[in-house]
Amino acid sequence: MKNTEILKINKDGWDKVYEDFFSATSLPIYGPFAPTEDELTLFNDVSNKNILEIGCGSGHSLVYFAKKGANELWGLDLSTIQIETAQKLHTEKHIESYLFVSPMENDPGIPHSHFDIVFSIFALGWTTDLPKTLKNIYDYLKPGGSFIFSWEHPLYSRLSYEEGHFVARQSYISEGRSTKAWHGVPIVMHDRKLSTYINELINVGFCIKKIIEEYKAPVDEGEDDPEHWYSSHRARRVPPTFIIKCVK
Template sequence: METEEILKLNKDSWELSAERFFGRTALPEYGPLAPTEHQLQLFGDISDKKVLDIGCGSGHSLQYMGDKGANELWGIDLTTKQIQTAQEVLRNQKVNVSLFESAMEEDPGLPHTYFDIAYSIYALGWTTDLRRTLMNIHNYLKPEGIFIFSWEHPMHDRIKYTGEAFHLEKSYNLEGPEFNEAWHNNVVIFHRKLTTYINTLVETGFMIERVVDDVLLPEGEVPQDYTKWYSVQKAQLLPTTFIIKARKRS
């Protein structure tokens, strides 16, 4: 499929499904069964910072940033319904809010060399062009600005429960666009190795400060649900989520 076809397919699917994700996987959470910002403290002091959310969804991560004292709240998202919801969620913020309906591969007119912080919570992996998206983010940031993102660990959907045990079902090494099983094959997401994310960050002018793939398992007894997409049983074997903090070189 061509890039424009993938973007249209994904946008159409998100427009139909957006309400299921309102407020889910938003800061201070980084992802399912992963450490939170309360534990990791990756952002530091957000007071008076200009922040940009890549794939801002329903706006709840931006709301968190506003509540923590950010000075300007900016976001982009592919989905009309998400932008509309974010506008409602953020309408009582006392600072400037600017939202753009746009694919992250495109620059919708955001200011360059402007933001102190850019971040993406479980959204960056939707890009059809990782290098172009990271170059955009690099352009948006001030020198020494930070970029933090989380995404599903690329080993997670390689492993599948087959009724008796977890088995490797797909090659980790084979990268490229795939219909996504968790979305009932109604969207296309690019499979990329963890090293691809790291190396592309470096190649586009970022310094890696931290990589996190720890698992945060619930305490006490948990239901035995091996078939759940983000099951505790699977997370006992491998991470669900990875998180990277990088900084734009000065």
């Protein structure tokens, strides 16, 4: 399947299920069972900073930075309806932002060497071309600028719960793509090793500053259903989320 076909499938899918993810996984939350930005402070002081989000979704993470005094707020997302939703949210909150409907693999006209921070919360793994996407991000950043992103831990997606036990449902070593029915619509997911993300960041020229693979128990941790995808039973064995901070 060509990348253009995958992008169309995923765009159509996100345009249909966007309401299920309104404000989900947005800062200060990095992802399921992960420490928050309030605890990690990876971004430090963002006042007067130019900030770009890759995969901005409903726009809530950009609102988070607007409240912290960021200078310019930019975002792009594959989904037309997600961008429309983000624009409406920002208008309601009197926030000025520059938003693009675009695959992250493409540069829709975003200025180069302009941003102090580029970030992506649970979105980077959707890219069909990781090297090209990371090269774009590198170009958008000023020298010394930071790129911070989170994504589902590759080991987590390899586990399944069967007959009372967690088992490896597929090889961690093998990378590839798989079509799934996701929230009732078809989407295409990409299986990549953690080392692939790390090595591609290095290949582009990033200096990696921190990698976080921590399990953060919820405040009210009950005995949830181990068959649920984001289950504390599973998360205590393999972290659902990894976070990387790197610098240009």
